[in-house]
Amino acid sequence: MTNGWIDMKNTDMMLIMGGNPAENHPCGFKWPIEAKRARNAKMIVVDPRFTRTAVVADQFLQIRAGTDIAFLGGLISYALQNNRINKEYVVNYTNAAFVVKEGFKLPEDGLYSGFDPATQVYNKSTWNYEEGGNLTGKAAAGATMMAAAMHAGAHPAMVVAAAATAAAKPGAPPPPPMLPPNVAYDLSLEHPRSVYQLLKKHYSRYTPEMVERITGIPKEQFLKAADLFTSIRKDGDTKKVGTIIYAVGWTQHTFGTQIIRTAAMLQLLLGNVGRAGGGVNALRGHANIQGATDMAGVFDILPGYLKVPVPNDKDFDTYINRITPKAAKPKEWDSFNYWSNTPRFAVSLLKAMYGDAASKENGWAFHYLPKVDRRYSVTDIWDDMYRGKVKGIFAFGMNGVAIGPNSKKNIEALKKADWLVVCELFPDETSSFWESPGITAEDQKKINTTVYRLPGAGFAEKDGTFVNSARWLQWKNAALPPPGEAKLDQEILARIFLKIRELYQKEGGKFPDAILKAAWSYTNPNNPSLVEVAKEINGKALADVTDEKTQTTIKAGQQLPGFGFLRDDGSTSGGNWLYCGSWPEAGPLMQRRGTEDPSGLGIYPNWGWSWPMNRRVMYNRASCDVSGKPWDPSRKQVWWNEAAGKWVGNDVPDFKPDSKPQDHMGPFIMNPEGVGRLFVPLGFVADGPFPEHYEPFESPIANPLHPYQSTNPVVKKFKTAMDKYGTPAEGYNVVCTTYRLTEHYHYWTKNNPMNVQLVPEPFVEIPEELAREKGINGGDKVRVTSARAEYIAKAMVTKRIRPMKIDGKTTYQIGIPIHWGYRGIVEEEGKTAKDLANELSPTVIDPNAHTPEFKGFLVKLEKA
């Protein structure tokens, strides 16, 4: 979230879409309800089903799963055409005024400029800004051409690129194009290639009629919702504020990242980002997946969202030059470009990982890190295991078989693996894959996978930090030891690692360096104290470090007070720059439990600690107008204090504290432009600078915008015999979506009698009309079939999902809660079919976030 749970009480308008917080976050949902009760805030809920959240909505719209971009694009178009935007915000805090490179083409046919059909990737060189400074008032086409031509010869980015190419050895690919340092811009927003004009043109195709054809939302309903949501900017009002709240209903698509971008763009246009009661707020579904992402539990980043090294990074300097952005902005504006500090973050990380073995001489042990130049996402793991490439897998709390997608493929993959090590609390589907339904004793004898099932520790038994969706780090204490012989996860991991290290020490082996040199100076190496690890993550000074401006010195050995003290010369170490400041010398801030909220805005600055540097609302400079005054004086986040010459506030300013408003530094300090990106240049997203509606990979219709490029052109499907995809022509014509229930938690509470009592059995939610058509009554057993598998459960016949007219065709949607499998209380009593919902879901993933499309795939439905 850019904002936080309690902050939702400050809003005037909520769009809840792709998430069902009443169902999945009941205690957090008290804050949207508080906004309704105390501020008369409005709530719009858009979902394929009438959900528990919809129950308290002011307006509910039923949408076809996977058509969110069409809906949000329609909202953008509505806001632009009806002047329901915050113009001052848009001009100054977004790249709306920036001029885009000649040759950039919008996807009228479904493709942006630069697509190579052979490789199915884009050449993104035209997805860039024009070089050239202030073009305001020179909007005539001729002038534009002139300006472009004038600068073409002396394009600094090209000069840099050319130099780099010359230096590189022959055969190496040319370095990627860079952002121009002096961006061309037109503050009148009239330049035909200004981001604003392109945006307007792009989304002008998303008419209410088109929205209706694609999403199934009747035009009148759409217009009512569009009017309501944008009403906060009616008649030039800049005081009111609206929030957008979403969850995996947006991420689990083959264009999930782009849905979220569309929402962010809408919020930028309305000027809602950075403000109390505003923002783009990912609910997230689990206790510490925010933390797991921050800490790089995923293949494509290192802790603190540093980019992973690629094979072309022949040494540390090459790597760091590649990943450190240079400011790219109008010359007259300022940009903090916080990522320019990347070298400090990266060197400190390597010092934390390898200690003394990381030195300037060996490029900070850069080559100890594996180089990553392709996708290694979770779906790829199972694919590569199925293909025999992945031989062994650790599953520490992730039930990969149940999570899918295409669970049967994952089971088949595990049969081919040499070994599987599961650390879990309860018997789970993954460790029991070899005894899953349909596998006989004879079959089991042919499965040669060795499976270790290790009893781990539950939440109450371990200390350490969780990060909630509001970026709050909260330390928790262990209340009791794990039961029986169960052990703490870190002890299990440490002992395995140290045993491996011992084997390499004794016997040698392939590239043992990193294994032998990994810093492991914990007091109890076999069971590292998480206190020590947390301090290691925060970082400490290895030599005395002095901040030039404040003349504060952190002595060697002391904990660092914040990431401003991280150095790129090896004098500091720190496992994650984002968490630097969470455990300074004074003690652990994430253990704080201060209950004060002086501003009344729900900031609670002394409760836990939120990254970055305890800022509770990100980009909060944008909560003020250009002169530094809050848009709404009654909801003041931060403001410019002229007398003190700095930014002050109820929250920690997410900004360069002494940057005067006149300097015009952009509030979006993590972008080299300093402003929010309505247009994403270069390759920061794989599928286009503006989000475009593409159909889900399995879709009942051809894309009404461009039937010949129906789905996302850069999605790659998997190609084993088990990766099957259905089409309407084959009879798969029902749209299926998956989700969770408030009474259950993932594949976990099926072990708790209370939760089992509340919802005992798997079911499928089916529209009444479809049920009638198929002769299905509520409670009947139904068979749901996708191209991958069959799923049997009881029918819940409901009015809450209605047939929809999609592009003129009646289309049905059904829904399946995911909570059951083949291990659990009712499963083991033989009361369910022991199917996994994710046996149905397809192996196809988002090109940016690599999240599978669990929502909106095609199935057939019949009475079983």
Next chain:
Amino acid sequence: MEVSRRTFFKAGLLGGVGLTVFGFDAAPLLAQTQGLKISRTTETRSTCPYCSVSCGVIIHTIGDKAKNVTPQVVHVEGDPDHPINRGTLCPKGSSLQQDIMNERRLTKPQVRRPGSTKWEDISWDQAISDIARLVKKTRDDTFIATDSEGRTVNRLESIAFTGGCTDTNEFNFLVVKTMRSLGLTYIENQARV
């Protein structure tokens, strides 16, 4: 009832000033005191492991650590101080005690051998030695130091690590440290999906 002089003295000294100095009749109170069955409860601040709201909970355990008694969870209370949940819990949070004290919990390391049709108990030492040996063999068989273009890649694509949603930050850092050092590229987490 006989009240020991020692008890009386100490009580007078430290807590029961009113008894001695003010002159109340101490005998009945001391008698009741001696009959008290005192239980010691520890309250531990924790965070609900389910969704991402991070409701604060206070776990009440009884059992005296000093006396080497394994604590038992007697109550899980919504943390009234927590600014987000303010003491409330959802139906999952309300039944957390069942999650902690659950007879279905795994309590012993087990192994299922190739071709076997059953789980066997195994000692921790044995399990860890076996796993380390498997990792080393797989790694040594498949480690890639340089790719086909001769670039240093130092990677291991044949072993994957998948982490869960209640793994702590600190554990996750240890995962990064150990698994990247082994060369793993397949490091993934519930966070992906």
Next chain:
Amino acid sequence: MTERRTLQTEQISGHPGPVPGMGMQRNLEVCKLIDATTCIGCKACEVACVEWNDLPFQPTTFDNTYQTMPETNWNYWNLIKFREHQREDGTLMWLMRKDQCMHCADPGCLAACPADGAIVKYANGIVDFHQENCIGCEFCVSGCPFNIPKFNPATKKVYKCTLCSDRVGQGLEPACIKACPTGCLHFGTKEDMKMLAETRAKQLRDVSGFKDAGVYDPESIGGTHVIYVLHDAKNPELYSGLPKDPSIPFAYKAWKSIFKPLGLIGATLGFVGVVFHYVFEGPKREQPEVPPPKPEPPAGRKEL
């Protein structure tokens, strides 16, 4: 249960003589307010009820609904009922109503009950079953306009929500109230809850466009001590069959009238009960503990 004795009894089922203590003291009536318009059906209240009352696990079966079971049960006293409703304008509502004993001012169960002391109504409005006196005739089941009392074939007794009379007797709010994460449940005096409910209903009418929003507190049975805020108070039946004008079967009314005068005679005998603590913050009254069957002098300590 000793806690129950701290509540003053007002009516006793099948009781041949006067009701001890009746009328000696004006007790404040308690009330549970359920705002059905902010309920999200999360069932935290169901869990709290089961846990507080230590109700045994009940295996359930899927029944084409999100509802835990079709009706409340002898071991499941608090049930959120889910009902899908399509309005005339085509929009859908998913109506969630927390179902439990309504604690009627004029309780049909009590009127119907022939067993002395099996059902009592306390002066604060709580209607409570005393299973030790229950003869298992199930007349109460047919006397209830809300289908609440449920028979346990094993014990041959009838059970239902007690409004946590044990907790209320200890000055606490019912277990379900404290469990609600969205704050749609409130507990207090009938007067306060009525006011709160009306304020909310007005907000729904004025701001949220529910022109028929209102409070459910049916007069036909003298009101209830569980009241609802409904989006559509004109059609309570929409909320899983909440009766518009609930009534007690005539036969039971007639029966009851025989005993009524006796009850009034009882008013002259002295008995002082307890007002639960929740309303202590308001008017204060004297309240020594008195077990209902054993009369004691009124102690005469009515201060203020």
Next chain:
Amino acid sequence: MNNGRDMTRPDWEKRIRRARELAAQYPAAAEVLGFYGEIAAFQREIFVAAAAENLHADPMRPLGEQLVRPAALGRFPALVELVEKKGPAGLAQAARELRQETPDEWRALLIKNSQPNGSDLTHRFFARACLQPMAEYLAFDSKVQFSGYSGPLCPVCGDKPQLSVLRPEGDGGKRSLVCSCCATEWDFRRILCPNCAEEDHGKLPRFSAEDFPHVRVEACETCKRYLKSVDLTTNGLAVPVVDEIAAAPLDLWAAEHGYQKIELNLMGL
């Protein structure tokens, strides 16, 4: 939402009544509770007089310095007489001695003991019995805003807490502390020692006994101090200051186990 505990007008009747009820329920504490009831009735008079005289505190000066006023001092002889008649032997003896003293000496006694840590425990009793209701009235009257305050000392008069209270908040019990001088109640978070700010849950044991289901000893292993808490989520009928006295055996148990109370209650327990 307001974090500060709203000051409700002190309810002396409730305290007196509760003392009587608890005396019946806990015979061991009957003598102490009986005497407390007498003192509370006396205190009510001072509170009522302060209200009738429309007294106010000067917000710029410490409250503790403003307590010795005629409404209290004038009733000191009545207190002495009451204690002499109804008090336990030790206090009664002290009362007899005090009766011989002059009003100036009484004033001096009150002033000396109106500050924390007055040395003579018996004199301190007399001072607190006489000045507490004045402090309570002035604190109530001052309407000091302490919303959001969560420190260990009283936000109104700066004195130490004497007991803690758990009040319902959602499913849990929110803790507040009650001032030993002016009875102001303010929020104080759980699992935190009000004496030494220890936060390690392992060092903050809570001791309870079946005899007192709603009262427990909240101890700190670090500073060896404790307070008793009255849990209104377990018993909503409890009147914290009175129930705390009734659970005196827990104080004796705590004393025997080496814990010292942060501040004794009026009855010296």
